[in-house]
Each structure stands twice: as C-alpha cells, then as structure tokens.
Amino acid sequence: MGAEPTSAKVVERYVIEKFDGDPPTPECPKQPVEVVTIERHSDDTITTTVETPKE
Amino acid sequence: MPITRLGKGALSTLALGKTTVTAYCSTGATMVVGKSTEAHSATSCFMTDPCTLGLSTMESGYPTISAYTATSTNVDLVFRSVFSACQANSCWGEWGIYNATASGTDGYLLNRYPDYVGVKTCAQSWQMTATLTITT
Numbered sequence: 579m580g581a582e583p584t585s586a587k588v589v590e591r592y593v594i595e596k597f598d599g600d601p602p603t604p605e606c607p608k609q610p611v612e613v614v615t616i617e618r619h620s621d622d623t624i625t626t627t628v629e630t631p632k633e
Numbered sequence: 634m635p636i637t638r639l640g641k642g643a644l645s646t647l648a649l650g651k652t653t654v655t656a657y658c659s660t661g662a663t664m665v666v667g668k669s670t671e672a673h674s675a676t677s678c679f680m681t682d683p684c685t686l687g688l689s690t691m692e693s694g695y696p697t698i699s700a701y702t703a704t705s706t707n708v709d710l711v712f713r714s715v716f717s718a719c720q721a722n723s724c725w726g727e728w729g730i731y732n733a734t735a736s737g738t739d740g741y742l743l744n745r746y747p748d749y750v751g752v753k754t755c756a757q758s759w760q761m762t763a764t765l766t767i768t769t
Contacts, residue, residue: 587707589635591764592728594750601715601758610760614750620768626748 586619636744636765639678643732643741655732657712657743662696663688663731664714664761670726670747679742680727687721688734689714692760708767715760716753725750730763 595610602608613629636644646654655661665688667680679685692713699709712730727747733740744765753759 587766587768588764589766589768590744590746591762591766592746592748593762593764594725595760595762596751596753597758597760598756599718599758601717601760611757612751616746616748616750618746624748 586621588617590618592616639741640743661732665731666721667727668724706769710765713762718755
C-alpha cells in the first residue's frame with residue numbers, strides 16, 4: 579500500500595471510518611478510532627493513509 | 634479499479650431510460666464487501682471471494698453528485714454505507730457498489746476495488762464513503 583506523491587487527478591477515493599460500538603448519529607456524534615483513506619489517481623498510482631483521530 | 638464491464642453496460646442502459654436495470658440511487662444502490670484481495674481482472678463482475686461478507690444500503694442523503702457545468706472537468710459520485718456491529722465481521726479485502734440488496738441476484742457491480750483495510754469485529758461499526766470521479 580502507498581506510493582510517492584503524484585499530481586495526477588484522484589479518480590477513486592475510499593474512506594473507511596472505524597467506530598467503536600455503534601456508528602454515530604446526528605443525536606450522538608462520535609469520532610472514529612481509525613480512518614483509512616485510499617486514493618487511486620488517473621495515472622494508476624495509489625495513495626493510502628491511516629489516521630487515528632484523538633478525542 | 635474503474636467501472637466494471639457490467640457496470641458500463643448498466644450505466645449505458647440507464648442512460649437510455651430503460652428500466653431493466655436498477656438505478657444506483659438512494660433506494661437502489663448498496664455497498665458490498667468481500668474478503669479477497671485478488672487483483673481485479675477485466676472480466677470480474679462481483680466479489681472474487683464467493684463468501685461475500687455483506688451488503689449495506691445507502692445512508693440517508695446518499696448517493697450524491699457534484700454540481701457540474703460546461704467548464705467542469707470532474708463530476709463526483711459519492712456513495713456511503715455503514716456496516717453495523719453485526720455486519721461484515723471478517724477481513725475486508727474488496728468492495729464495490731452494487732444495485733441489488735442480496736448477492737447473487739440480478740444486480741450489476743458498478744466497480745470493484747481490492748485492498749486490505751483490516752479486520753472488522755462485532756465491537757465496531759465501519760462507515761465506507763466511496764467517491765467515483767468521472768473526469769476528462
């Protein structure tokens with residue numbers, strides 16, 4: 579996973595937000611414990627980032 | 634991976650206004666998840682692993698489409714589904730946008746993307762947001 583930065587356009591982006599327990603709702607918002615972002619660019623390079631947001 | 638061959642056919646059918654294909658709309662689109670990370674082949678038309686982990690319908694307000702004009706170079710289609718604690722608990726290795734609520738029915742997989750993103754357990758809920766950009 580991962581690649582050198584590219585200036586090519588992003589043509590697919592997938593964001594997976596992982597929550598402990600139930601997912602957030604408008605009444606009960608919550609932060610994800612991990613966010614995985616995958617971007618495929620027009621030159622077929624792929625960039626993957628994993629973040630762990632803090633409360 | 635870009636749109637599948639069957640996905641291209643489904644989009645073309647929808648463009649002609651034919652009702653033989655379910656639109657990838659708020660009530661028609663689903664997100665499907667599987668375990669295999671096998672590379673996509675041109676003839677792939679569904680999850681590679683026959684044991685599909687699960688399907689989930691669209692969240693309220695999805696899918697969306699970005700505003701466009703004659704000068705726009707991109708149009709973004711955004712799909713979002715949530716897999717609750719009881720859904721799709723295993724290794725996530727592939728996913729795509731589908732237009733049926735059960736695997737093996739008459740749906741058409743719009744796209745398939747293989748990549749390992751972790752193991753979901755019943756202690757977590759995962760939200761997937763997929764943005765497909767049609768660009769020049």
